[in-house]
Each structure stands twice: as C-alpha cells, then as structure tokens.
Amino acid sequence: MLRGRENEQAAIDALLDGARAGTSGALVLRGEPGIGKTALLRYAADRADGLRVLRGSGTEFESELPFAGLHLLLRPALDRLDALPARQREALTSAFGLGEVGAVDRFMIGAGVLSLLAELAENEPVVCLVDDAHWLDRASAEALRFAARRLDREGVVLLFAIREHATTFASGALAELRLAGLDTASAGALLDERNADLPAEVRQRLIDDTRGNPLALLELPAVLASSGAPPGPMPLTNRVLDAFHQQVRNLPATTQTWLLLAAADDTGELAVLRPAGTALQVEITDLQPAQDSGMLSLESGALVFRHPLLRAAAYHGAPLAPRIAAHQALATAYRDRGDVDREAWQLAFVATGPDERVAAGLEHAADRALRRSGYVAAATAYERSAQLSESTEQAVRRLALACEAGANGGQLDWARARAERASRDATESELTARLVEVQASADFAQGELGRAHTLLTTGARAIAAEDTDRAFWMLMRALHCAWATPTDERLLADSLDAFDTLQLPADDPRLALVWLARWGMAVPLGRDVDGYPPLEDVVARATAAAKGPTGRIEVTSRAFICGLDDEGIEAAMALVAEARNTGVIYALPAGLGYLALLHAVLGNRREARIAATEGIAIARDTGQPLWVSYASGALAYVAAMQGDEVACQRHTEEAGLRLSLGVTAAGATWAQFAQALLDLGLGRIQGAFDRLQALASGPTRHQNANLRAVPDLVEAATRLGRVEEVTASLELYGRYAKAMRRPWIEALYARCLALTEQDAEPHFQRALTLHDDKSRLFERARTELLYGEWLRRARRRTDAREQLTSALQAFEELSAGPWAARARSELSAAGAAVTRTAASDVLAALTPQELQISQLAAQGMSNNDIAAQLFLSSRTVAYHLYKAYPKLGISSRSELAALL
Template identity: 45%
Template sequence: MLMTMKLRGPALTRISHRDGRFLTVLYGRAGEQERIERLLAAAGTGRSGVLVVRGQAGIGKSALLDHAAARARDMRVLRGVGIESEAELPFAALHLLLRGGLDRVHALPAAQAAALRGALGLDDTAPVNRFLVGLATLSLLSELAGDGALLCLVDDAQWFDRASLDALVFAARRLDTEGVVMIFAARPEFHATGLPELPLGGLDGEAAAALLPPGLPPQVRERLIEESGGNPLALIELPAALTAEQRAGRLSPVGAMPVADRVREAFQAQMAALGEEARTALLIAAADGSGELGTVVGAGASLDGLESAERSRLVEITGTTVGFRHPLIRAAAYQSAPVTRRLAAHRALAGALAGSASGGAADRRAWHLAAAALGPDEAVARELEEAAERARTRGGGAAVAAAYERAAELTADPVRRSARLAAAALAASDAGLMSRAAALADRAAPDVDDPGVITALIQVRTHREFESGTPLAAGRIIMDGVPRVAARSREQATWLLVEAVRCAWFAGDARSAQEAAASLRALPAVGSSLVDGAFGLTRLLGGDTGGGIELMDRAVDGHAAEGLGVPGLTFIASLCLPLDRPGRHEEIAGRIVADCQRSGMIGWLPMALHDQGLAQGWLGRYGEARATLNAGLRLAADLGHEHRLTHLTCSLAWVLAHQGETEDCRALATRGVARAERQGLALAAVVGRWALGLLDLGLGDPEAALRRLEEIPPSPVAAPAADQAEAAVRAGRPERAREPLARYLTWARHVRRPSSDAIALRCRALVEDDEAHFAAAVRLHERDDRPYERARTQLAYGEWLRRARRRADARARLREALETFDRLGAEPWAERARTELRATGDVPAAPRRAGDPLSVLTPQERHIVRLAAEGASNRDIAARLFLSPRTVGYHLYKAFPKLGIASRGQLAGLTRSADGPGADGDTGR
C-alpha cells in the first residue's frame, strides 16, 4: 500500500513506501525522469554521464534534481547551488559543491591536490593552473565515487563563478568510466558547449491542471494555466496570492507580467505577512548569499527571525547553513526591502566579515562594501583592487575584470579610473571575454596620458578586432594609436608596432608591414628579438627572402634570454613556420600552452594550441596534432574567436589530408577557405588550399591537385610550392613546374634545413629526371625530423627506379616508404607505395596496422598502453592525458584481453614490437 503526500514545490509528488523509502513523481515530466534514470542506471555499471537541464525560473529544474537525488539510492550525492552575489568570487561555488568531499583531497596526485587546495583557499599555495584545477576536480569526483557511483548536482549553474564553472565543465567533458553523473540545472542564458542538454518547457494542460488547488472556478483555472505558460512554480504559488474576489473569478486573476515577476510578487506578499525580525533575517541572508549561518547572525539576523522564515518554508536551515527554498525567494526578499535597508545589510555583513579567517572572507567583505557605497570611495576601490589581484593568483580572469570594473566605478579621479578600466579590460581580454573587454576599454577616458593605460586599451581593441574583424583593421588600430604612445614611451610603442607587423603577416599584406616597420625604425632602438622578427617578417613579405630569414632566425634563436611573456612568445612561434623549424615551433608553442594554462590566459590559449597542433602535424605526429587542434577548436568556439576557428579548421584539414580522411578534409578545408577569404586571413587560406591539393595528390589525382595548388598565390610560406611542382610533373605538365620549383629552391637555399634541402632535391629529381638528386635527398633526410617527407622521397625514388627496371633497388626504397607511411597512418601514400611494390613483382605485407599487436586497440587505449609500458602509473597517465585514474584503469582493463596479456610487465615487449623509429605518429605519444 502507498501513502501519498503532496508537497509545495514545482509539479512534485512524493510517494512514500512503508519501508521509509521515497520515490519522487513529477507531473508531466515522465520523459525527463526516464532520461535521468537511464544516466543513474548506467552509473551503476561504471559509465559516467552528463546532462544540462535548461529552462526558465520555476519551470521545475530543481525538482528534477530532487528526483535524481531521490533515485540515487546507492550513490553518494554532492549538491551545489549557484549564488548570484558570489558569481565574481573565483572558485567559491566549487568550494561549496565539493566541501563534503575535501577530506579526500590528500588521495589526489600531489600537484593536483596542491592546485585544488590553492584554488579553494585551503592553504597559501602559489598561483594555480586552472587546467590542473579542472583535472583535480575530475580526479576528486572519481575518488569520491570509489567503487560505487557518485551523483553531482549543480543547481543555478548560471550563477556559478566562471572559474568554478570552467573546472566543472572541464571535468564533465572528460568523464568516461568513473561512475559519475553530473547534472547541471540552469536558466536559458547558460551554455556549456559540448554537453548534452535537456530543455524544459511548460507543462501540458492536463499536468498543469493537476497542480492547481480544487475549488477554483473553471475560468480562473483556465486563466491561471494560460498566463503561467505551464510554469509549475507559478501554478503552485499564484493561487495562494489570489484575493477572495480573484478566487471567485470576479477579477482578472493575474497581470500581464512575466511569470518570474508574478511568482516573485507572490513570495513578496507572503513575506509581508511576517514579523519584522523575520523580514530582517531574510534580507540579510539574501544580501549575504554565502549560506554561512554564523555570518548571517553576526550581521544582525536573529535566530527567532530565521526560525519564523523557516516555518513559512521560505528558507531551510541545515547545520550551519541557511539556504532559500528557491532563487526567486532570495530575489523577492532583497528587492522588496527599501534601498536604505539593503545598504545597511551590506554594511553589516562587511562588518561581520572583518577579520574572518574563512576562505574568501576578504573578497566578500570588499564586495559588500562596494554594494553599500553611495558614490566614489577610494578606500573601497583599493580593497576591490586587492580582491582583483587575489583573484589573479587563483586564475580567475573574469573575477579580476569584475573587481577592477567595480573599483573603477568607485573612483573619482579620472586618470586612476581609466587605469582601473584598462586593467579590467586587459583581464577580460586575457580570459577570452572579448566583447566585455572592448566595452570596458571604450569606457576609459579618451584623453588619458599614461602610456601603459593607452597601450593596454590599444591591445584590447586590437585583440578583439584580430579575432572577430580583420587583421588589417586590427593593425590600423595600432597605427592610429601608436603616435600617442611613442611620445611617452618608446618601449610600449615598439611592442605595439611589432604586433602591427604580425597583423600584416596574417593578412599577407606587405604594404601594411612596411608602414609599421618604417615607424619602428623611426623610434630609438630597443634591442629585442621581437624587433628582429618584425623586420624579418617585413622583408620576407616584401620579397627579400634571404634578409628576412636571417633576421627571423636570429629572433628565434635569441629570444630565450629575454624572459618574454605569452604575447611575445606567440610572436616568436609564428616565425618558425616560414623558417621550416617545426621542432622549435612545437617547443615554443608547448611553453605558451603551459603558461596560458598556469596563468589563466584563456584568451591566448586557442592560438597556442593551433601553433602546437600545426607543429605536431609538421613532425608527422598526426594523431597528436588532431587531438591538439580539436581541443583548440572547442575552446575557440566557446570563446567566439572567429579568426582562430578559421586557422584551426584549415590546419586540421591539412593534417587530415596526410591521412587521406577525404570527406572530413574536404569539408573542413572548403569551409575554412571560404571563411578565410571573408575575413582577410591570407595565411589560413594558403593552408586550407594546400590541404585540398595535398589530398588530391595523395589520392593519385595530380591534375586536380595542380589546379588546387595553383590557386595559392605566391606566398612567403613556400612549402606548398614543392607539392605544386610535383603535381605538375605527375600531371604531365613539367613546364608548369618551373616557377613553383624556382620559388621553393630560393626559399630552401636561405632556410638551410636538411628537410627543406632534401625536398628541394626531390623536386629537382622529378623535374630533371636525375637519380643523383634522389640519392642526395635520401642522405639529407637522415638528418631531419620529418618522417613523412622522408617517406615521400623514398616513394618517388622507388617509382623512378622501377621505371628504370631496377626492381630490386626499387623494392628496398618502396618498402621503407611503405613502413613509414603505415606507421604514420598516411593511408593514401601507403596504398601508393603498396601498388608500386606490386608492380615490381613483390607481394607487399598487409597494412602495418593489421600486423601491429597494438592495432586491435582504440587510439585512446593505444596511447595509454604506450605510457603504461614506459612505467607510468595510472595517476601519472591521468595527469598527462587529462583523464581520471579510474578511466585509465578501465582502458587498461579493456586493453589487456585484446592484447592477450595479463600484466603490465608484458606491455614493454609488445610496444617494442609495434614500434620503429618515430613510431608515435598516429598515437599522440
């Protein structure tokens, strides 16, 4: 037998069994409940799952979380609620969510434990790596799941501070086999790209009618259902606020206001019936937002008043925590109070927090003082500045911007105000919040004289234009603003002009580069590798290949002693591509990625990931390159960095061209080139067109490849010219090979790298039909780090030898080419080598992967197995791959039976047999 009890809450009925166990049933939400229950059931088998429940206030999101908690019978449950007043305090929400499990932080790897403690203010750890905090969050959730399962409920996610949300979304995207379920509930404006969503709309008529109390006239019931839009909270709360006349149907029962406003007014009417003590307690708790009972009482809330509010079911007090039953109750409690009482509540809370040792108390005190300020207040502004710098050490870029922005609003002095706005704008830009950064920069005084402030504002506007407009327009912002800076600081002007040259490089515009370089020469000299690099790029764009490469080489080799930050290193990294130095490119880009992750400069990270992924692809590590570029694409999409999306799309297409991923390569390259042309991104368009030509060349269609490659205008990046020359020869049009060959030879002669010299010799051998050039190219390849190009030369040489009827010699070259192509996953080129071997009378082996003992593994399993074979523990592997240790263990558990082994000790022999020189190309090792 069942006993049914109706509770006040959105569309909620709780059914109690005699054994004390509760089941939760929601009117009109059967499909949504079923979806959640499937996630919970999967968690019981070790599979993780994520869901974002989105909908307007009162639509029943929290009720669905309650349902999930009630159904999670054998699961540990963590629950956190976003608090609007703490949305600018970095990691405040994460602390509240995880506080019940912080006793397990010691079980995490040391670096992760230190990062999480530092982020949550549990010790005096140095500035944290935000990505490491995300990984620590993932590892802690896995640890808390233990051998069972864990349910993590995040309510009002739209009010979580940015740093907490970044960590949780980072963890959510990487959940796999931990047995963890994460459910986010949020308003419609909340977005978490890449996470599955469950949109909640209003209830249907039947379910809505079931929530209304009996005895209402039919016309009143119909009007309530219509005006509520099926919002469950409105359906429950509005009838209680009706007057006797409205209940009788003699007056219109509702006004023409949004549902949330109508519900809030219903709550306000309920509060008006309470005593003064209860209303005061509600106001202080609403103004506080932290839920700390001690702080609320310390600010003047009486326990009797809180008890009265709890009896009215407006708040819930659990232990030392006070929480509102619904966010709209908090809003109603705060907004119904006169402004004088709201200001007094903030002052009282600031006083209660003075001297508090609790984490984040100083930051909360600063924000309460700011909320109580009636006008400019330099003392409060300084406290907010200090809060901003504390947020910076904890990786909270958005929080830094918010604190500096509020400090500026409280600043009377216009110079100091502009300086604080510039600091806010720069922090927002570094955090990837480009629109907000530009709006902050626009609020600064236009006639400010401080060169540092002027430079910061120019940088913010340039960064935004570079990522969402055109690089030429970004460079023009610098050129228009640099005279004001140059009159006050030659160094600041120098760095801006270097950036202007970089903008011209991405646009492929020699004239703009020369204009910036002329202004740079007019300044007193500042000895820097950045200046050498800028002059080098300008010469290269202007056709002085030798002079440009000499200066750029000097910059790349000499930058290490200067201690450059992320922007300077990014410029140095961009020089490596036209210098044919992929190893150095990857080294510098890897450092930038680490610096961005450590400092929270998320706005620069997509660019760094692009550089790193492109370098990995240049080195033949295609699996690793694809993973890196895809990570960059996800982040650039999250940040709205349109230009970086274009560069990443074209570069990913170029990597896929090597592997013969025909459909994806063509789709990405076509889309990327079209975007690049609209945005004036000449360099991205070169890479995208090169991808299409290279794909056709690998697939054995030299005519199509030649057409594609001839669409690329002559460029300082001469690498595609080598493929163009080869395509012309293979298409039977050797006369069309002469110009691109000459261009490539000129570039290679000045670059002086073994790989470019070898490729130049290979092209000459094809054009001139000269074996000596092939032999010399093979010897040079022995000194380079480009296995793909080495295999291309071996293939071309083998083809030449076969046509010369030297079959034995041809087989040796073709076998080497085939082995390398198979190992790298360059399938169209491997198939060409295999075809040539058959033509020599040889019977080529099946694809290397088919005979590779690791070929039975997924790419993820293969990567983990390689690391485990090197002696890395599950925790070490998890830290390197941004996974949880439990997921690593699961992949090894799945891999061992596939490999026919029973222990880790047997892995080393298997990986040795699967490997050869440079054999990590398709694994991302």
C-alpha cells in the first residue's frame, strides 16, 4: 500500500484506463532519490490488468552505449519488427545492432518505436515503465521522447521515472508530476507499518529531516535504532546510501563481489555475470544471501536490484581494486561473447592513462554507434578515445570526430567547447576546417551570426586549395549568416563576392547556386542584373545541381527570395518527398516550413495549414524552433487574410523566435507582416502603416517578407495621404519588379502605381491583365476591390459593380471575412443589392490533420501507408478518418475519393 500518493495514483489510473479505451499518454514522474518514483511504477504494473507491461531502466554504466536502454525496454517485442514500414524497420534493426543498413535519421528510430508500440497494442494495450530514465543513453531517450510526443490513439502509455534535477525530458514537451515528500500523518503511518521502534524525538527528527522521503523512512530506522540520530545535517541521499552500504557490508565477501559485478554491468544478465564471477572466484550459490535479504531478484535471466540507490551503494561503496577487477572480468566475459563495444567500455572505465589499444577499441565502438545513428554515444566514445590516445595527432583526430558527432546529435555547446580546444592543437588544414564548421554550426544555431560568418569565411580560405567543395559549402553557410544578420550591405556583398575566390570552372554545376543567390540579393544590394544569366535557366540548373536536403533547401529559399513561388513550391515538395522517402525526418520541417509560407502567399490557405501544422509538430519533436517560427509565420498570414485576430495573434507569438544579438527569425518577420495585413483588413490603417514602415526601415529590411510587404505599405500610405513617405520603398519595389520580371510582381507594382499616380486606370487594367486567374486569388481580388472603389468614386457604378462582384466572390471563397465585408459595403454604395453567400466549403470543418489524412486516403493509400508517411500510427490514422467521415457526410473511402 502506498501512503499519501492518492493524486499520483489517480493520474496513473487515468492513463491506464485511457489505454484500455484506446487513448495513449505519457507521464514523467520527477523527484529526488527515494521519493517514491519506483514505487509508483510498481503500482502501475500492479494495476495494469489487461495491459501488456514492458519494463526498462537506465543505468549509469549503460548511458554511453547507444540504444542500450531502448533495446532493454523493447527486447520482448522485437519479434514484431517485420510488421513495421520498411524504413522504420531498418532504423530499429540498425539501432539494435541486428543488421547493417547504413546510417539512418535518428528521428526515424523514434518513429519506429511508435509504430512498434502501436503494433503491440493491436492485441492488447501496452504500458512501458522506464525507471531511472535520467541514466538512459541519449539515443534511447531521444527516440522515446519522439514516440511519446506523437502518441495519440494507439492504447499505449509511457511512464518515466526521473531524478529531480536531471535534464532528460526536461523540455516540458511531456506531462510531468513532481513528487513531494509525504505529509506528517502519512510519514508516521509508514513508520508504524514498518514497526520502527524509535524514541519520539528521534522519530520526529527523522520525519522532519527527511521531509517525508519514503525510502529514507523505510531504510534509516534500523541505522538510527543502533547509532542514534547523527549530530549534524547530512544530505538525504548520502544517508540512504549509508544505510544501503551498511546492508551490503553485512553480507559475506563473496556475495558483495556478486553485488559489485551486477552493479558494474549494464544488463544484469547471468550469461555475462557467471563467467565474470568465475574469474573472480565466486559461485552462483554465493548470491543466495542477497536474494534472501531482498536486495536482488532474478527476472528473465537477469539480476535486478530492489532500488537504484542500492546499485549505487554496491558499486561506489566498494574499494577501487575490486572495482577494477570487476570491470576487467566483465570485459573478458563480453569479449568471449563477441560484444566488443561493451568490452571496450568496460576497459575504458578502469583505464588510468593513455592506452592505444583501449583507445582504438573505443574508436571502433564509436564508429559502430555512428553507423547506427547513435550520435551522442559516438561523441562520448570518440572523446574518451581521444583522452586515452598516446599521440597528439590521434587525440586531435578523434576529438574532431567527437565534435562532429556531438553537433549532429544536437549537443552544440558541448561540441563547440571541444572544437575550440582541439583547434589549438590541429596542424592539418582539413581537420582545422572540420573543427571550424562545428564551431560555426553552434554559433549560427544560437544567433552568434557574426562570429559564425568570420569562422566560415576564414576557414573556407584556408581549405579552398585542398577541398574546393568543402570551401564552397562553408561560403554558402557564411552567406546565410550574412543574410540573417541585421542589415549590413557590405557583409552581404563580400559574402557573395567570396565565391569568386574559388575560381570555379564555368561549367561547374555549383555555380548555378551562386547565381541564384546573386539574383536574390541583387535588389537589396542595388546591383544591375542585365549581365546575369537568365533567372529561369539558373533555377533549372540549380535544381538539377541540388543534392540532398542542404542543396534542396538552398534552391527553395533562393527561389522564394527571387519571387519564383511556383518553382519554390516544386523545390519544397521535392525536399519533403525526399525526406519522407529516405527517412530523413530532420529535413522535413524545413521543407514543410517553406511550403507553408509559399502556399500562404499564393492564397492556398488549406494547403498552407496542412504543411504548417505537420511542420510545427515535427519541428518541435526534433528540436528545431527556427522552423516552428517559419510555419507559425505562415499560419499568422493565413489568419490575417481571413481576419481571425485571435489566431493571428497566437501564431504571431509562436513565430516570435528571437535569437541573440537582436536577430529576428524570418518566421517572426512574416508574422509582423501578417499583423499589418490584419490591421489593413480590419480598417486599422494607421496601425498597418506603422508596422509596415517599421519593417521597411528595420534591421531586416533586405529580407523577403519586407520586400513583399511594400504593396500593402503603399495602400496604407495612400489611404492616410502619406504617399511621399513611402517613395523610397516604392522605387525599391519597382526595381524588384524590373529585375525579376515575374507577372505577379509586376501586377502588384502596377497596382501600386494605380494608387499613387494621377492616371490610375491604365495601371489597374495592366495589373488585372498580369494577375493569374488561377493563383494568388487573394491579390487579384484586392486589385479588383481597389479598382472597383476607384470606379465608384469616378461615378462609373456599372463598371465598379463588375469589379466588386468578382472581388466579393473571391473573398468569400477564401473566407477572407473583413475583405468580403469591405467589398459588400462598396457594392451596396455602388447601388447593388448584396446578400451574404453561404459558405460552401465542405472541407472547412476538418482539422488540418484530418484533411491531410483524408487527402492521402482519397489517393488510394492504406492506413499503414499514410501512417508511415506522416510518422503516425495506423490506429491514429483510422481515428482521424473516423472523425472526418461524418463531417463530410460520407461513410466510405470510395465516397471520399469522389468528394476530393
């Protein structure tokens, strides 16, 4: 019976009941050692009637081995791997070392975990209990966190027990319960239950000093009964450890040796411990006293400690010499089993100085971890290998490998600190360049853009003669740094011109990417494009030259900057498709973020919501706040177009990512543009003008959103009678239209001229001729609205009604409420009888995820195929289809296909 844990038990019961009903959930139990986390996991196991229970735990000696904790948890379910989608099956096979399939995206492993748990739950609900999750290796923790965040309708529960100040699962992404000590009454009842015969004053001090810590209340009375209360304060964990130490010391020496072996091993498997015990001259029968005392139990062929602190006491309470002997015996046992990774780590635990044999073994272990996408484990192994290296050259090389693995695993600060240290000893230019890239990656991610730019340009110059390709991509990243910094035209110009120093051949396909960048920055830098190769040819050649996510992101972003929105959508869709097909989940948020923005500016609100919703979810799951900002900016723009002030404000706040040095993420700039568009639509013209002027003159005025906002600025200025204040912005937009020669840009420029020049009508008519009837419906309708207003003021009511009617139809189709209201008002003033048109969009009732799943189902994809593409479970897909059908008034897939 648990004392004083009614609320925590109720929370666990609710999760288990939800799983029985087909709903999933995850919960982190966080608290100090001994506070009752393990007891609550046992409670969950006892209450899991009708659920399959999977148990796992982290251990101190397992935290360096990639996916060790995940393998321990899912080992009973590995016979179901064949039921998973191919990419996910390959990812888990690689992670568990069951086959060599090459490097996989580390987040694909998390998707595989979700699918495997969902597959298990097809037969019965599943509850996973993970104790000491703060000791999980980083790769296991990351995979479990990814799966936990995407749980939905599988009937799966994940419970994690974690130390109070551990950073594992500390992002706030999962629900959390912080455990406090027992109240006085519950603490007293627990002591009474254990027949703790203590003097009243000692009893009260025990309750007060332990702050109701249940483990301390259970373990310390025996110590206090014999020795009395200690004279001064002592950390609670140390008190409990001392109690455990005393219990261990009371056992026979051979039993203590068994406890030490079990504590020093990460698996507890008797198949490993028995030969190690034989080497230390202990027999299996020597285990009996530990089992009789309840310190250890045998479960599924492995020894399990009653409490994690007991394991710590058994290990740290042993003298150094026996600990070294235990690790050496375990190393031999693992070598005989062919487990060279664990052998290497067991030897590394006890190495006291340089040892090239152990260093080489750890490097090989790191190589294997890297092939399994265990980046953090690989980084740790490479670093330890560097520490044990006998030569400076080997140490620097291995530390560089550690830095690269750490950066790829998201440990940017860790990697940068070591890269800075290794750079001081590096003598090879290639090695120096690699270390520079690690430092620059960390600087860029944290907004230190100037420093990253300097590192990259200096490093590129140093390596250019030996490795042109590395130098090229370093300069490309430097260009991104310059673009993202507050306006510095000289830095931008120097970054562009730096590519000339590489002296690439005229037929080098990488030159297309350079020319695309030059096209995109020509207008902000005031450069003449007359001598540039044709933009359409440049985009086509750049698209052909783009390889992998980095190249495709480059083409997508530059096409967007150049106003090639249709080509940008194609590039973004290619990036998304490649990410899905190859399992590179990490690249998906970039493609989806750009796709959302492009659809938003094209007026494709439904597609924008689908891309943004998925992009935000995956960006959060993979720890990429920059792309959360991009996608949120797109949603803010769509909400502004439709006049949804609450949603626009919410998405603006979500997009408001600010980096250090005052740099604002591009998504936040788009959100500011959206706020101005919202003001304009709602008739708050002064507010719109102020926001747009701030963008036009602000530190990011060279960026894409600010340039695209100029037509809105001109409209606001015209309505306020302040056209003279936006002359410079209008001239800049004119240069943009002339340089890019895109019909939609020229149409908006013509609209601006219609608003600012005396002879307006030719410009309005030219704008409507340039507008595409099938895309950018919102912008065409706005031109029709402005033209209709002009015609009405010129007393040409019949002509005005034609333009205003067309505008109203478009605004209603787009659900652009404020703009539709304005068109109705103008139509009424023009003498037309206006009635509201009932919304006819049957898909409007669907959530973005329901719509996305419905569209894929309408294409003939099965639930399993949809789940694999969207990194969901098939049961979640089925649930969303079940919710969508009634909203659409249908009951079958065939009807869905006909409808969509």
